[in-house]
Amino acid sequence: MKKLLLAGSFLLATMSVFAQERTHQCGTDEHLQQQMQAQPELKQAKEQFEANMREAMKNYNPNDYKTKQGLQKKSAPRYIIPVVVHVFHANGNENISDAQVNAEIAFLNRTFRNLDPDSTFRRAGMFITPSGDTNYFDNKNLAADAEIEFRLAKKDPQGNCTNGIVRIFTPLTSKGNDDLKKTSVWDTKKYFNMWVVRSINKGNTIGIAGYAQFPFGPGGGASTDGIMVMSSYFGTNDETVTHEVGHWLGLYHPFQISSDSCGLDGDGVMDTPPTYFNPTTAEPLRNRCNNKSFNTCSTEKPDLPDMQENYMDYFTGSCASNMFTLEQKARMLKVLDQIRVPLWSTPNLIATGVDGSLTTPCPPVAAFNSQGRTICAGNKAQLIDFSYGGVISTYEWTFPGGEPATFTGKTPPQITYNNAGKYDVSLKVTGPNGTTTSTLKDYITVQAATSALPAGYYTADWWYQNNYEAQGWAFEYENPFNTFRRFGVSYNQNVSMLYPRDPFNINKSVGSLSSLISPAFDFSAATNPYFKFNYAFAQGTLTANLGGGNTKDELRVYTSIDCGRTWIVRETYADGGANNISTIGTGTAGTLANSIDFIPADQSKWKTVTLSGAKIPKSNNVRFKIELRYQGGNNFYLDNVQTGLTTGLNNENLADAIGFSVQPNPFNVNTNLHYDLRNAEEVSISVMDILGKDKGLVFQGLQQAGSQTVEISKNTLQLQSGIYLVQVKIGQGSFTQKIIVD
Numbered sequence: 058m059k060k061l062l063l064a065g066s067f068l069l070a071t072m073s074v075f076a077q078e079r080t081h082q083c084g085t086d087e088h089l090q091q092q093m094q095a096q097p098e099l100k101q102a103k104e105q106f107e108a109n110m111r112e113a114m115k116n117y118n119p120n121d122y123k124t125k126q127g128l129q130k131k132s133a134p135r136y137i138i139p140v141v142v143h144v145f146h147a148n149g150n151e152n153i154s155d156a157q158v159n160a161e162i163a164f165l166n167r168t169f170r171n172l173d174p175d176s177t178f179r180r181a182g183m184f185i186t187p188s189g190d191t192n193y194f195d196n197k198n199l200a201a202d203a204e205i206e207f208r209l210a211k212k213d214p215q216g217n218c219t220n221g222i223v224r225i226f227t228p229l230t231s232k233g234n235d236d237l238k239k240t241s242v243w244d245t246k247k248y249f250n251m252w253v254v255r256s257i258n259k260g261n262t263i264g265i266a267g268y269a270q271f272p273f274g275p276g277g278g279a280s281t282d283g284i285m286v287m288s289s290y291f292g293t294n295d296e297t298v299t300h301e302v303g304h305w306l307g308l309y310h311p312f313q314i315s316s317d318s319c320g321l322d323g324d325g326v327m328d329t330p331p332t333y334f335n336p337t338t339a340e341p342l343r344n345r346c347n348n349k350s351f352n353t354c355s356t357e358k359p360d361l362p363d364m365q366e367n368y369m370d371y372f373t374g375s376c377a378s379n380m381f382t383l384e385q386k387a388r389m390l391k392v393l394d395q396i397r398v399p400l401w402s403t404p405n406l407i408a409t410g411v412d413g414s415l416t417t418p419c420p421p422v423a424a425f426n427s428q429g430r431t432i433c434a435g436n437k438a439q440l441i442d443f444s445y446g447g448v449i450s451t452y453e454w455t456f457p458g459g460e461p462a463t464f465t466g467k468t469p470p471q472i473t474y475n476n477a478g479k480y481d482v483s484l485k486v487t488g489p490n491g492t493t494t495s496t497l498k499d500y501i502t503v504q505a506a507t508s509a510l511p512a513g514y515y516t517a518d519w520w521y522q523n524n525y526e527a528q529g530w531a532f533e534y535e536n537p538f539n540t541f542r543r544f545g546v547s548y549n550q551n552v553s554m555l556y557p558r559d560p561f562n563i564n565k566s567v568g569s570l571s572s573l574i575s576p577a578f579d580f581s582a583a584t585n586p587y588f589k590f591n592y593a594f595a596q597g598t599l600t601a602n603l604g605g606g607n608t609k610d611e612l613r614v615y616t617s618i619d620c621g622r623t624w625i626v627r628e629t630y631a632d633g634g635a636n637n638i639s640t641i642g643t644g645t646a647g648t649l650a651n652s653i654d655f656i657p658a659d660q661s662k663w664k665t666v667t668l669s670g671a672k673i674p675k676s677n678n679v680r681f682k683i684e685l686r687y688q689g690g691n692n693f694y695l696d697n698v699q700t701g702l703t704t705g706l707n708n709e710n711l712a713d714a715i716g717f718s719v720q721p722n723p724f725n726v727n728t729n730l731h732y733d734l735r736n737a738e739e740v741s742i743s744v745m746d747i748l749g750k751d752k753g754l755v756f757q758g759l760q761q762a763g764s765q766t767v768e769i770s771k772n773t774l775q776l777q778s779g780i781y782l783v784q785v786k787i788g789q790g791s792f793t794q795k796i797i798v799d
Contacts, residue, residue, distance in 0.1 A: 084268030157292035211410025250283030319354035420491025437471035529576025723797035
């Protein structure tokens, strides 16, 4: 049996204790803590909810919640819940079948109704142990039929026919979180939303099997109310979904006061004995089916063994996860009666089509995606069908601007696009029950096949004219809530771009990728071209109970020659080693939770990253990408991003070797170039504009070893306000430096 583990703290899954058979966790507790940190008013809402539950349960009588037990079919449910399942996928195994979704709903109903229709499911107290004892545990008299039934919706929010399953293509299926939920959600007052993803990354915990939102608010709001579950735990006769639905209906863990609690009212339910659970101990999974008397807490009166059979605890083995208790049932029904009334109301059952009146199947749903949505002119795009919702007899594709422009069949050939621009794609599918059409506007982006930039020096200028976006540089984010911003500390000028630290992951940065992508450059005829930048960063420190060490942030540099459709890694900076991402040595600055900001005090706190030689393709369409994977570290600074294109721009490290500087810069009258020569050298210094047009020779001749100063006069060279390039040639080497004239 696959089983859940506690989502206790940041990066807990990296600790050795989880290097066992089961590595995925329930993230509901962690989710609640993050919500309360971001929304302090939620703590008060939680306390009010618990007070209301205590008041509602004052007159609890277990006989009021008992139903006739047995293996025969139960009576009609008291509560019917309309369900919509959103399947986020990237055309992998996470795109589970309709049959798997239906299997999960059927299994969920068996667990909540305490039914045992076949041998794949064990009703509490009636399973066969290795010894053949069918009454191994004593809790079967507490096992409850919750009288709740879940049904896939038959009408969508617009009243259209649906099978209750929505499929959405997205690479973010590997990073399921609340933000992803919001991209596909039906009214949570009318539908119980379930979201299925390949994997979940909520920042402070890795390896989450599923998590739920509790019924008290405001929490994440209506747009996030429901449960999210990994696809490998959905529809596989696994109790993960049952456990998370229990949370959604107001049930806690029996150790709820803290992760290792023996509090008498830890879950607010008196017929579930309190348990002790600590995920950092040697036996977090607690497979104790061979020990009927296994007991982690002795504080209750009378002292009872742990209820290993309960869906809401963290036991594993053949005896685990088989029942809700009568009082847990009572609590769930109170939530339905007090908070979730609109879901099961008769008008809503009719509006969502789950009242039993609809029997006609729906037409199939047209859906598709492509292997890359950005290509170069003259290249091909491959469209992939993932239509769903029934039998499909015909497929009709339309590709405006493409060759061919139309295609009939499930799998179209590769479509050639010869001209730059943005193009729609349409698919119409027809089955026995009707036809649907899906048209995605501007779905395919076609870029010029060669760089449009003339030869010259280029930089992502965000400190003077701040026009890097107009020049074709662009920041891209997986997470839009934390972004690069201009900041008044830099490597060599006035400002840099800062990606701020995110303590407590309030801005949902942890685990997300943020990138700077360059325009296209022509390196087909360049001799020794280069791409370089400076950055400063301090990793965060993890306390001992979180595993110690540094946060696992990563910095990668890529190149692309196909308009960004594919990227090749050229440099990687990570935790430790020669390419350690930290720029302050092996030490770190700040922790996940404190308020210490890392600010680089001088150039020694920065690193220079340079691509040259074979790491730069000989192509007329080269793009660069600087990508930060933030995992909870401190501030990250990016500055001085530049590239050289022409044959004269070689030996880019020469400027550092001679200690070259320009002071002042910017200037409005004169500025001085300072550098040191180790030996006598032939030196040539000239100025050109940003497009490479010569503006005049400043110095040419032999200079002796030692410190040198060369003056540049604005009036002598008749320079106007703007950006210029100083080209310095020393012996066989040369480099270019940007100057600003006010």
